[in-house]
Amino acid sequence: MNNNKNIMIVGVGxxxxxxxxxxxxxxxxxxxxxxxxxxxxxxxxxxxxxxxxVRYGSKIASPIIERKQADYILSFEKLEALRWADYLKPDxxxxxxxQEIYPMSVISGLAVYPIDVADQLISKGINxxxxxxxxxxxxxxxxxxVNMVLLGMLAYKLDFNYNKWEKTIKEHMSSIVxxxxxxxxxxxxxxxxxx
Amino acid sequence: MKLLSGNEAIARGAYEAGVxxxxxxxxxxxxxxxxxxxxxxxxxxxxAPNEKVAVEVAQGACFAGARTITxxxxxxxxxxxxxxxxxAYIGVNGGFIIVSADDPGMHSSQNEQDNRxxxxxxxxxxxxxxxxxEAKDFAINGFDISEEFDLPxxxxxxxxxxxxxGLVSLGDRKEYPLRAYNKNIAKxxxxxxxxxxxxxxxxxxxxxxxxFAETFPGNRLEGEGHEFAVITSGIAYQYAKEALGDxxxxxxxxxxxxxxxxxxxxxxxxxxxxxxxxxxxxxxEEQIKSLGLTVKGKDIFPRFGExxxxxxxxxxLGEAVEAGNSSANFPVRSPVLCPGCPHRSVFxxxxxxxxxxxxxxxxxxxxxxxxxxxxxxCVCMRASIGNALGLxxxxxxxxxxxxxxxSTFIHSGITxxxxxxxxxxxxxxxxxxxxxxxxxxxxxxxxxxYNIKNQQTNKIDLENIVRAxxxxxxxxxxxxxxxxxxxxLTSATSxxxxxxxxxRQPCVLLNKDDCSDKYEITAQCRKCxxxxxxxxxxxxxxxxxxxxxxxxxxxxGVCAQxxxxxxxRKVGSAYE
Ligand SMILES: Cc1ncc(C[n+]2csc(CCOP(=O)(O)OP(=O)(O)O)c2C)c(N)n1
Ligand code: SF4
Numbered sequence: 001m002n003n004n005k006n007i008m009i010v011g012v013g014x015x016x017x018x019x020x021x022x023x024x025x026x027x028x029x030x031x032x033x034x035x036x037x038x039x040x041x042x043x044x045x046x047x048x049x050x051x052x053x054v055r056y057g058s059k060i061a062s063p064i065i066e067r068k069q070a071d072y073i074l075s076f077e078k079l080e081a082l083r084w085a086d087y088l089k090p091d092x093x094x095x096x097x098x099q100e101i102y103p104m105s106v107i108s109g110l111a112v113y114p115i116d117v118a119d120q121l122i123s124k125g126i127n128x129x130x131x132x133x134x135x136x137x138x139x140x141x142x143x144x145x146v147n148m149v150l151l152g153m154l155a156y157k158l159d160f161n162y163n164k165w166e167k168t169i170k171e172h173m174s175s176i177v178x179x180x181x182x183x184x185x186x187x188x189x190x191x192x193x194x195x
Numbered sequence: 196m197k198l199l200s201g202n203e204a205i206a207r208g209a210y211e212a213g214v215x216x217x218x219x220x221x222x223x224x225x226x227x228x229x230x231x232x233x234x235x236x237x238x239x240x241x242x243a244p245n246e247k248v249a250v251e252v253a254q255g256a257c258f259a260g261a262r263t264i265t266x267x268x269x270x271x272x273x274x275x276x277x278x279x280x281x282x283a284y285i286g287v288n289g290g291f292i293i294v295s296a297d298d299p300g301m302h303s304s305q306n307e308q309d310n311r312x313x314x315x316x317x318x319x320x321x322x323x324x325x326x327x328x329e330a331k332d333f334a335i336n337g338f339d340i341s342e343e344f345d346l347p348x349x350x351x352x353x354x355x356x357x358x359x360x361g362l363v364s365l366g367d368r369k370e371y372p373l374r375a376y377n378k379n380i381a382k383x384x385x386x387x388x389x390x391x392x393x394x395x396x397x398x399x400x401x402x403x404x405x406x407f408a409e410t411f412p413g414n415r416l417e418g419e420g421h422e423f424a425v426i427t428s429g430i431a432y433q434y435a436k437e438a439l440g441d442x443x444x445x446x447x448x449x450x451x452x453x454x455x456x457x458x459x460x461x462x463x464x465x466x467x468x469x470x471x472x473x474x475x476x477x478x479x480e481e482q483i484k485s486l487g488l489t490v491k492g493k494d495i496f497p498r499f500g501e502x503x504x505x506x507x508x509x510x511x512l513g514e515a516v517e518a519g520n521s522s523a524n525f526p527v528r529s530p531v532l533c534p535g536c537p538h539r540s541v542f543x544x545x546x547x548x549x550x551x552x553x554x555x556x557x558x559x560x561x562x563x564x565x566x567x568x569x570x571x572x573c574v575c576m577r578a579s580i581g582n583a584l585g586l587x588x589x590x591x592x593x594x595x596x597x598x599x600x601x602s603t604f605i606h607s608g609i610t611x612x613x614x615x616x617x618x619x620x621x622x623x624x625x626x627x628x629x630x631x632x633x634x635x636x637x638x639x640x641x642x643x644x645y646n647i648k649n650q651q652t653n654k655i656d657l658e659n660i661v662r663a664x665x666x667x668x669x670x671x672x673x674x675x676x677x678x679x680x681x682x683x684l685t686s687a688t689s690x691x692x693x694x695x696x697x698x699r700q701p702c703v704l705l706n707k708d709d710c711s712d713k714y715e716i717t718a719q720c721r722k723c724x725x726x727x728x729x730x731x732x733x734x735x736x737x738x739x740x741x742x743x744x745x746x747x748x749x750x751x752g753v754c755a756q757x758x759x760x761x762x763x764r765k766v767g768s769a770y771e
Contacts, residue, residue: 012528022198025360029198036326037198038359040302046530046561047732062437063326063359063430066505067517083525103528107735108566108727111526 004057005158006065010084011076012101013047016147019172020074021052023151027160027168028056038063047103049080074154076147077101078117085126094121095153097146098132129153136187142177145184152188162189199363201356204327205294206231207363208334209264213371214238215289216256218249220606221635222268223303224357225296229266230638233647237368242638242647245576245606246271250278250293257291258383260374262338266294269310270575274607276313279347281385283318284393286345286400288374290338293319294350296357299475300501305556305575307499309475311351314452315482318397320348320404321452322413323429327361333413333449340450342374344404353474355430355501405453413449414458420444423511424466426459426483426490431474431502438507454482463488470495470511474502532561534733535749537629537674537700541598542569543729543757544680545625548688550594551586555579555608557600557634558702559627566730569598576603580611584620594688595622601657602632602640609660615693616665623687623694627674628657629702637704661695668692674700677756703749712765713748714755716741719762726754726763 007024011017018039025037039052053065067086073094075081081096088094096118105111114120121128133149148169155165169185170178199207205228209217216239219229233240239256243249246267253265267275272295279293295313298304314321320340324330330352337348381389408414423443427435428451435445446462448455463469463483471480471492480492495510496502508514532539538559545552546569554560554570555578562569572582583597599608604626612624632638639645644654661669668690670683680698687694716726716734720741726734733747734754743754745766755763 013530022360025198029196029362034362035198036359036361038355040354040358046533046558047528048530049528060361061433062504063355063361063433064503066503079525079528083528102732102735103526104531104564104730104732105526105528107732108730109736110565113526 004055004060005072006070007054007154008051008065008070008073008084008087009054009076010049010051010073010080012080013050015050015076016144017050017052017076020147020151021054023168023172024054024158025056026171027164028054030168031160031164033057034060036060036063049083051084072154072157074150076150079103079113082114082117082120085121085124088126091127093127093129093157095129095131095150096121097134097150098130099134099146131188131191133188136191137184140180140183140187142180142184145181148181148184149188152185153191155185156189156192196362196364198360199327199331200227200358200360201324201327201330201352202227202296202358203231204331204363205266205334205350205352207365208331209262209292209338210235210238211331211366211368212290212335212338213262213369214264214338215261215373216253216263217241217265218243218252218256219266220244220246220249220271221632221638222246222271222296223635224298224352224354225266225268225271225294226635226638227357228264228294229647232264240647242640244641246275247278250275250282253291253293254278254282257287257289259289259376261289262371263289264292264294264334266296268304269295269297269308270304270306272310272313274576276317279319280317282347284385284390284397285382286393287341287347288376290341291347292334292337292341292350293347294352296352296354297475298354300354302354305573307475309478310349311451311478312476314349314351315478318401320344320346320450322348322350323449323451324350324352324356325429325432325447325449326356327359327363329413329449330356331363336413340404340407344400344407346400346404351429353430401453405455408450408453408455409458411450411455413447414455415447416462417445417447418443424462424469425472426462426469426479427472428479429474431472434502434504434507435472438504439511448479451479454479456486459483460486460488463490472496472502472507529564530561531564531730531732532558533703533749534731534747535703535751537698537702537751538562538627539567539729539731540677540751540753541625541627541674541680541698542567543753544677544684545569545596545598547681548594548596548684550596550623550688551590553579553582553586553595553597555597555599555603557603557627558629559598559600560634562598564730566728577607577611580608580615580624583622583624584611584615584618587620587622596625596684596688597622598625598627600633601626601628601630601642604657605641605655609664612661612664612666612695620693621691623684623696625684626657626661626695626697628697628699630699631702631705633702633704637702657697661697666693666695668694670694670696672696672698674698675751675753677753703751710750712750713745714743714750714752714763715745715766716743717762717764719760721760721762723759726758729754729757
């Protein structure tokens with residue numbers, strides 16, 4: 001599908017997935033690309049699973065991404081990574097935060113949370129990058145900046161340079177929280193070198 | 196250029212087109228239209244108590260000569276249908292747009308009715324944008340069309356239009372002088388003598404609009420592909436382009452009622468095979484077939500759920516249909532009541548009453564899921580009360596409880612309650628007053644005392660309303676106080692009269708600050724799992740121990756009240 005990029009951000013309602021996708025969308029637009037971004041709100045705030053699609057390139061028609069079409073999936077939660085893994089292209093990359101959030105079906109004993117998520121993904125032949133974003137966010141003293149650590153990891157793989165990311169992130173938040181969020185982003189970006 | 200959702204774009208388009216008034220009742224996926232319009236000082240905006248009122252207020256502003264918009268989710272139009280049917284007869288003074296935001300796939304709705312049929316049934320113009328830019332453009336075109344043809348115009352979106360973002364170029368606002376309002380009973384009073392004349396003129400107005408549709412730029416030929424000839428509209432156009440690209444020639448329709456018959460006929464007659472690709476019901480297809488033309492449509496595309504490029508590729512390009520997603524075996528993650536949600540404790544208390552519980556629409560619909568499983572019926576807004584009364588008249592030996600939210604009670608619950616009093620229903624109505632319309636994303640309503648612009652306004656007192664409906668047995672309780680709740684519900688369900696319990700505590704999401712005083716589970720825990728039966732996402736079993744996740748806990752203290760062993764206490768508090 002030509003030079004278009006398809007990115008999915010998945011997680012659990014309230015985890016900050018929407019901010020990450022709107023930063024990517026804005027940045028792509030500022031770089032002169034066509035962008036479509038789709039999310040389903042509604043019940044998502046109440047702890048349901050959420051997915052947002054961001055597509056950019058020279059010309060984008062459909063706002064949704066379907067199975068086997070995502071270049072990248074950024075998953076904020078382990079079970080959600082498993083749930084959406086089929087959407088990845090064969091050569092796509094899945095970046096997975098190692099946080100576990102139990103759904104009500106698990107809490108009330110109707111289902112069991114899978115213990116071997118990473119193994120399952122790898123056995124499907126998925127190109128997996130794991131990260132415990134919370135520990136990195138805590139390292140810089142802002143546990144809410146998990147989403148920026150994850151965005152930094154994804155951003156490193158995308159086509160835009162660091163300064164542009166920095167500028168777009170700043171535009172998306174008040175000056176008080178910019179500093180730690182940018183730190184978190186930088187941390188995610190640099191994790192690839194450490195790994 | 197700006198990256199806007201379809202809803203933001205409609206608000207922007209209306210603004211640029213000089214809209215002066217807007218009234219709506221929230222409903223996913225339509226809500227952000229009014230929320231965004233309310234940011235402009237030039238526009239009078241309001242949340243109405245329900246969709247019918249919203250349309251009537253919008254009509255008044257339209258009669259007064261202002262460009263006016265109203266917006267609702269698809270089922271909202273069922274509530275507002277009455278004034279809309281009349282408005283088609285009456286026509287407009289200032290331009291009038293009604294946005295119907297449909298929800299194919301039922302992301303957050305109880306059905307997936309295709310409201311394009313309403314446009315045809317009501318006999319109003321119908322515009323179907325296919326992305327955010329068109330959403331903005333058609334909002335502007337809609338006002339022009341409405342004024343030129345003396346007809347209301349429906350701007351019909353779907354979730355993927357309303358909630359997807361795309362690039363939109365912005366323009367400046369154009370001010371239109373108010374069109375003069377003159378007393379004109381032949382136009383504004385729809386008594387039979389007048390209506391018979393309006394009925395005839397309505398057909399004439401539609402005929403002119405049909406002529407206009409033939410050359411409206413939104414109805415256009417596109418592409419020169421040789422493999423397929425496609426007629427499409429709305430989001431289906433984008434999916435078709437994605438799937439078929441330059442393999443197809445397209446007739447892209449945007450003004451789809453009245454249908455541009457000549458344009459369609461010429462197109463269909465040019466090709467040996469034409470496919471109608473539309474999401475939902477065969478709205479275009481039926482109209483095209485009624486012209487005596489042969490096309491393929493719902494015989495190869497589904498009429499339910501969301502359409503997608505993949506479905507089109509499978510139907511037309513022979514792409515293999517894959518076995519269902521392997522994710523089917525993973526634990527589901529359905530939405531749940533938030534930790535600390537004030538509805539939870541009320542449901543827990545109601546469960547002790549051994550009653551039949553009729554439910555309603557709001558966050559509290561989630562009370563149907565395990566482990567609470569409180570609600571036994573849920574039909575549409577306000578149905579809880581009517582359903583309860585009907586049940587009580589037949590199952591006379593059962594206790595019946597209706598639960599309804601504050602916004603839903605104001606929306607239409609009041610008339611239901613009047614029926615209960617009038618016809619001497621011995622049921623209990625529990626009003627879950629969380630001081631907001633939570634489900635749709637926290638909008639104010641008449642019972643909160645604030646308006647759409649967050650300014651303080653007159654507050655409608657729920658207790659006064661209930662009393663004025665003729666109810667004598669009223670209890671007002673704190674939703675977090677299990678003792679108060681249980682006492683009130685026990686008295687209410689045994690008093691043999693119409694009883695109302697107003698359970699109050701604000702929605703926890705209204706307070707964004709992290710709370711102190713979190714709760715924890717101590718060594719006294721005997722693992723009886725009673726607290727787990729509350730279904731609070733903050734309480735779970737980890738490594739065979741019952742624990743409270745302090746990140747999630749909102750300090751409501753309900754679990755501590757129901758524990759039989761005093762094993763739950765505030766973090767750091769001393770043992771007693
Ligand atoms: C006719 C109609 N209009 C709008 C909606 C969208 N809607 C669903 S729930 C709801 C209101 C919920 O508010 P409330 O009753 O106060 O309950 P809460 O969500 O706050 O618990 C609305 C407007 C609908 N389902 N049907
Ligand atoms: S948003 Fe408010 S009312 Fe809705 S589930 Fe959460 S706490 Fe309850």
